[in-house]
Ligand SMILES: Cc1ncc(C[n+]2csc(CCOP(=O)(O)OP(=O)(O)O)c2C)c(N)n1
């Protein structure tokens with residue numbers, strides 16, 4: 001387990017990785033990555049075990065965040081990270097199994113939870129008791145009917161080894177989602193589908209995220225769980241935070257002052 005200080009450093013480094021890799025590539029979805037940094041960093045460094053568990057980015061356009069996590073874990077090199085979206089690079093704009101830590105291609109929104117259900121069911125059949133499946137979903141993605149079909153199946157089979165996280169950053173591709181930041185309605189609907197839920201009022205507050213994960217106590221779960229977290233799209237780049245019109249757009253290098261960011265963070269550079 002990493003402590004708060006270490007996870008804070010990871011979050012900073014991961015934000016830098018997201019921004020440098022997408023700005024260098026000249027395309028990608030940095031604002032969609034930035035909202036989920038605290039959620040996924042806590043999960044990845046304190047709970048997720050790459051050799052045992054499964055991690056599915058159903059909101060596949062946040063692939064640079066996934067690659068940044070593996071980079072900070074020391075499992076891919078900086079050169080690999082910076083090859084994002086180049087021809088012949090396994091780090092495609094959306095995750096595919098060409099990247100060695102990914103089992104399934106995602107990016108066509110709505111499909112990841114169904115895949116997670118299949119994996120979680122498979123683990124049960126194999127009696128693989130401690131293995132878990134984690135699925136990251138976007139809030140606009142929740143409009144996809146397939147997500148709700150997956151939820152119905154998951155509770156029917158009591159898949160207590162399946163954990164979903166919804167990154168409720170209020171925004172979709174072009175404007176506010178149907179529910180905006182109405183976490184209570186998400187909760188009511190998801191519980192009606194037979195899931196346990198847990199709300200995180202500020203999913204960009206690392207301490208809150210850590211506490212919520214601790215409280216969940218994965219060992220005693222009886223049902224699939226959905227973490228519903230209110231976040232800010234673009235978190236960490238004030239000029240674009242919570243702004244419509246920045247979906248799928250890279251932050252121009254001159255806005256980022258990348259050299260300054262790199263210099264400032266150099267002393268934090270850590271590897272597992
Ligand atoms: C089935 C499908 N329809 C449309 C798209 C295009 N698309 C890519 S990202 C996106 C918006 C996603 O919003 P949200 O789920 O809230 O994720 P965020 O970027 O806000 O984290 C859309 C519509 C897609 N990838 N898949």
Ligand SMILES: [Mg+2]
Nearest residue numbers: 139140171172
């Ligand atoms: Mg969204």
